[in-house]
Amino acid sequence: MKLHLDLSRCVRAKSKFASCMQCVEASPKHLGMVEGLPSFAKGTGVEAAACVGACPTEALSLSDFSVTEFFFTFLESKVRLLSPTLNLPSLLVLSVEHLIALAVASEEPIVLDLHYYAKDRVGLEQMEERIAEANYLLSSFCDKRLESNHTEATTPQVVEDMVASRRAFLGSASLTGALKQKRAFEEAVEAEEPHAFEIAQEMIAKIKERHLPDKRKILLTTLTRAKQPEVLEVLPQEAVGFISQKFVTASCTNCQICYRICPTGALHSDGNFSLIAFDAMLCVKCHLCHDVCEPDAIGLQGGFEIAEFFEPRERTLVAFDIRRCEECGNPFTYHEGEQSCPRCRIEEEEAMALHQTPQPYTKYHEVTR
């Protein structure tokens, strides 16, 4: 089982200003940045799985294992233990979104087998952090929690139970049932699919494509089945690592970069580029929009409103007054009193600068004599 990188989904392929390091921070021993892009040695395998669960855009994956397929197969089975010795190559392929979705979708409590990480302090810490974040979010809208098992699985009885569980897992996971669930999930999210740009050059088109990761589709689908709590809490923004709520300040110049580059379509505009709209449920907190914004006009809201999970809405972060340039006739973003677009204004300034250039000495001499 090998690690695979789909560069077209990595935000670093979209802009040289991208600062995302989440994969390297999750698997520092196996991944690094080379010329601004994630890199790992040929043949790097499942030991780098922490980066799979950490990548916000699902650019990283393992060969021969699909977390999305696993999600449906696991729910279809009767087993409620997640363990690298039982049913998946590493717990760290699971993101916080997967963990929340699994807890919400399962009738019975889910247990994560952490004893497997007894000798891997970094792996254990990362998994505990993800479980803690998932449980913190779960506690804000339901009474379900993920449980952890730190018990050493060395006694014959535990091993026997594991083997029995593996048989039960494989036996109880009916393929038709899993496929049925998957189809229902795909139909449910069809309406959420963001628009993809159509650009002639194949590779550039792929890089520019808007793609909502499966883990977000899974979370969206699962949340539609969760009961809305009576009290809708506001959590500290920093406590939620996979989604954000934003604002745009008056320093925005409507340069269009953020909403053209957003990998999921969470930020977008209308046909006239007269506004910036934002759908928080599509935001994967990749930070790319912040990285490319020259005037630093995009900010994170102080708190994350849980209401977004149950009443998702598109917000207009800023609206612009679009007018026709009096010089060239092209539309531009109007600011106090301007009659022409930025390009015509630059041309006008250049022409004026040229006109004001001091005359050659001889002429000056002739005029003043």
Ligand code: SF4
């Ligand atoms: S975490 Fe994902 S998007 Fe970020 S740099 Fe790594 S591969 Fe790219």
Ligand code: SF4
């Ligand atoms: S928020 Fe920043 S990047 Fe987006 S349009 Fe405004 S200035 Fe450009």
Ligand code: SF4
């Ligand atoms: S809105 Fe910004 S942080 Fe969210 S997905 Fe788009 S580019 Fe990334």
